[in-house]
Amino acid sequence: MSWSNLFSTSIGKKLIMSLTGIFLVIFLVVHCYVNANVLFTNGEENFNRAAHFMGTNLLIRVTEIGLFAGFILHIIQGYKLEWLNRSKRASRYAVTAGNKTSKWYSRSMALLGSLILIFLIVHLAHFWVPSRITGLEEVTYDGKPYHNLYLEMQHVFAQPWAVALYLLGCFSLSWHLLHGIQSAAQTMGWTSKNYFPIIRSVGQAFSIVVPLIFALMPVFMHFGWEIDLGSITLLF
Amino acid sequence: MQHYTMNLNLKVWRQKSGTSTGGFETYSVSNISSEMSFLEMIDVLNERLIKEGGDPIAFDHDCREGICGMCSMVIDGRPHGPWKGTTTCQLHMRAFKDGDTITIEPFRANAFPVIKDLMVSRSAFDRIIQAGGYVSVNTGNAVDGNAIPIEKEKADDAFAAAACIGCGACVAACKNASAMLFLSAKVSHLALLPQGEPERKQRVVSMVAQMDKEGFGSCTNTYACEAECPKEISVLNIARLNREYLNASLSGS
Ligand code: HEM
Ligand code: SF4
Ligand code: FES
Numbered sequence: 307m308s309w310s311n312l313f314s315t316s317i318g319k320k321l322i323m324s325l326t327g328i329f330l331v332i333f334l335v336v337h338c339y340v341n342a343n344v345l346f347t348n349g350e351e352n353f354n355r356a357a358h359f360m361g362t363n364l365l366i367r368v369t370e371i372g373l374f375a376g377f378i379l380h381i382i383q384g385y386k387l388e389w390l391n392r393s394k395r396a397s398r399y400a401v402t403a404g405n406k407t408s409k410w411y412s413r414s415m416a417l418l419g420s421l422i423l424i425f426l427i428v429h430l431a432h433f434w435v436p437s438r439i440t441g442l443e444e445v446t447y448d449g450k451p452y453h454n455l456y457l458e459m460q461h462v463f464a465q466p467w468a469v470a471l472y473l474l475g476c477f478s479l480s481w482h483l484l485h486g487i488q489s490a491a492q493t494m495g496w497t498s499k500n501y502f503p504i505i506r507s508v509g510q511a512f513s514i515v516v517p518l519i520f521a522l523m524p525v526f527m528h529f530g531w532e533i534d535l536g537s538i539t540l541l542f
Numbered sequence: 543m544q545h546y547t548m549n550l551n552l553k554v555w556r557q558k559s560g561t562s563t564g565g566f567e568t569y570s571v572s573n574i575s576s577e578m579s580f581l582e583m584i585d586v587l588n589e590r591l592i593k594e595g596g597d598p599i600a601f602d603h604d605c606r607e608g609i610c611g612m613c614s615m616v617i618d619g620r621p622h623g624p625w626k627g628t629t630t631c632q633l634h635m636r637a638f639k640d641g642d643t644i645t646i647e648p649f650r651a652n653a654f655p656v657i658k659d660l661m662v663s664r665s666a667f668d669r670i671i672q673a674g675g676y677v678s679v680n681t682g683n684a685v686d687g688n689a690i691p692i693e694k695e696k697a698d699d700a701f702a703a704a705a706c707i708g709c710g711a712c713v714a715a716c717k718n719a720s721a722m723l724f725l726s727a728k729v730s731h732l733a734l735l736p737q738g739e740p741e742r743k744q745r746v747v748s749m750v751a752q753m754d755k756e757g758f759g760s761c762t763n764t765y766a767c768e769a770e771c772p773k774e775i776s777v778l779n780i781a782r783l784n785r786e787y788l789n790a791s792l793s794g795s
Contacts, residue, residue, distance in 0.1 A: 311791070312791040312792070315750050315751065315754055315787075316720070316722075316750070316753065316754050316758070316759065316760040316761070317750055317760070317761075317783075317784060317787050318791075319760050320760050320761065320762070320784075321784075321788070387760055387762075390759065390760065391717070391718035391719075391720075391759040391760055391762065392718075393652075394651060394652055394653070394718055394719040394720075394757060394758060394759035395650055395651055395652060395717075395718075395719045395759075396652055397650050398650070399616060399619060399647055399650055400553075400555075400566065400645055400647060401616075401618050401619035401645045401647070402619045403619045403620050403715065403766065403770075404619070406619075406620070406769075407620070407715060407765075407766040407769035407770055408717075408764040408765060408766040408769065409764070412762070412763065412764040412765070413717055413764055415762065485763070488763070489762065489763040491781075492763045492777070492780065492781050492784070493761075493763070493784055494784065494788075495781050495782065495783075495784035495785030495786075495787075495788055496781070497778060497781040498778060498781065498782075499778060502778060502781075
């Protein structure tokens with residue numbers, strides 16, 4: 307068997323989902339870490355500086371291209387897989403087992419992914435487009451100009467519908483990952499008698515904690531809340 | 543448990559042949575004993591249908607003791623019915639109560655075409671086995687079981703995987719009609735033992751290729767297969783299959 311066939315079989319298609327999924331999970335960690343700045347005192351300056359670093363560092367900009375490619379591959383392959391898998395049972399059952407034998411979210415990955423996709427498009431339009439293309443207001447720290455992405459967040463999250471949409475995005479992500487992380491590990495063949503329970507627990511914890519931190523951001527911005535860390539500077 | 547009798551309504555899938563369109567027919571059966579097996583209950587109905595000059599319901603069965611894997615049917619949405627770790631022949635009528643309506647359908651998957659009524663062809667599984675699920679050296683007479691030392695844990699895992707009876711409930715249960723639990727059992731069973739070692743890489747690659755050719759779906763790890771498998775084959779075998787496949791592909795077998 308040659309290398310070129312590796313990704314074209316039924317297992318290979320899942321390997322693509324798994325590899326891109328894991329890559330997206332790593333991105334989430336970085337994204338969450340940087341943005342968590344907005345939850346704390348002096349969030350404006352800390353966050354704007356961090357965003358500036360992320361937007362100007364060459365290595366990160368190159369990785370960003372990979373990130374877009376990863377998303378596109380994951381989405382296209384995800385829909386293709388869903389369509390292919392659905393086509394394997396032309397005549398449907400009159401009665402199905404439903405939640406008795408599997409979790410609803412494990413059967414709804416394409417639906418949850420579609421909700422994430424809707425969120426993603428609005429999210430890119432909210433922040434990525436102005437910061438990379440159409441431009442943002444600027445602030446100066448130590449005499450240097452910075453994009454005021456924090457101000458943009460305040461504008462966006464002043465609107466209740468935006469807060470609601472972001473919360474829906476976080477919920478969908480949480481369910482998607484609840485199935486996705488252990489599924490990716492299983493697809494990669496990493497699970498075994500000893501590791502499966504650990505992988506599942508760590509995956510579940512991640513799927514709840516990270517989307518929860520993300521969900522706090524629009525809520526905090528909307529109500530103008532912040533956590534006082536005193537003199538501790540969290541990040542960057 | 544107390545013995546009781548019951549009257550039931552059965553909604554059974556009737557289909558004359560693979561090419562005709564099928565549909566549900568409703569039958570009522572009475573005085574069914576709670577100690578009957580599910581297949582015996584259908585036998586009772588079939589005898590009546592024959593006496594009335596009708597066409598009996600076609601269904602597969604052979605051993606009627608949970609080892610041949612023939613008795614494929616979906617009962618109220620569950621392959622082999624509501625009990626865990628059993629085949630249809632091992633399902634007893636005490637799983638139901640008087641007045642129940644039971645829906646009985648064939649296993650549904652493009653790769654398992656209906657032959658008649660509840661009977662499907664599972665020949666796709668045979669062709670997957672023919673693609674590599676064997677050891678091709680001539681082994682001669684049976685040798686002493688302990689002539690080749692094998693670690694206890696591997697022997698146990700291989701034995702558990704070898705328990706697969708090829709019934710197809712995993713495919714029937716899977717929303718993608720994926721045969722990965724079946725294939726993972728067959729690949730694991732041989733990959734764990736020294737006898738399977740020489741053909742280990744070629745085997746997994748060929749069997750996966752045949753599985754895809756037969757029209758089974760990809761595994762999305764919902765684990766409905768494990769929940770329905772009469773032999774309770776573990777989905778950890780699927781992880782092993784994925785590992786075996788990745789290993790074989792990356793090393794260019
Ligand atoms: C943007 C729209 C998205 C769509 C349409 C989508 C769709 C899908 C689909 C259809 C699957 C396959 C389900 C399965 O195999 O069980 C999947 C799996 C997965 N997704 Fe997504 N997804 C999206 C976004 C994301 C994001 C943002 C992440 C992580 C940050 C992610 C992480 C994963 C993981 C880890 C898996 C499991 C891979 C595997 O089963 O091997 N997905 N996705
Ligand atoms: S893995 Fe289980 S459900 Fe699938 S064919 Fe084997 S015994 Fe039947
Ligand atoms: S008839 Fe053999 S397993 Fe049911």
